Amino acid sequence: MRRHLGLILSAFLVVAAAAASAQTHPALKEAALPPLLPVALLAEGDAQTRSSFQIAPDGRSIAWLQRVGGRRQVHLTPIEGGDPIVIRMARDVGAFQ
Numbered sequence: 464m465r466r467h468l469g470l471i472l473s474a475f476l477v478v479a480a481a482a483a484s485a486q487t488h489p490a491l492k493e494a495a496l497p498p499l500l501p502v503a504l505l506a507e508g509d510a511q512t513r514s515s516f517q518i519a520p521d522g523r524s525i526a527w528l529q530r531v532g533g534r535r536q537v538h539l540t541p542i543e544g545g546d547p548i549v550i551r552m553a554r555d556v557g558a559f560q
Contacts, residue, residue, distance in 0.1 A: 500525070512529050513528070514528050524540060526559065531551070534554065534555050534556075535555045535556050535557070536550060537552075537559050
């Protein structure tokens with residue numbers, strides 16, 4: 464499983480790098496593109512217990528599900544750095560928005 468995650472992450476990085484460097488459309492030459500998402504936000508910790516990554520609509524934070532004490536909980540962290548906040552629930556969280 465860890466090997467597959469590494470391959471997926473590597474493929475994502477190759478596609479992201481190609482997309483970032485291949486701004487050939489005339490409308491993109493002068494465009495102010497947002498900064499790339501730091502890969503460390505997705506790669507830190509135990510990758511086998513993290514899933515369902517979502518970027519906030521305002522683009523300032525990222526959330527995901529991760530097991531804490533045997534239960535899947537929502538974690539939220541600012542994209543520009545900072546400690547994650549764990550939103551603790553009495554039950555496993557299956558999905559969130």
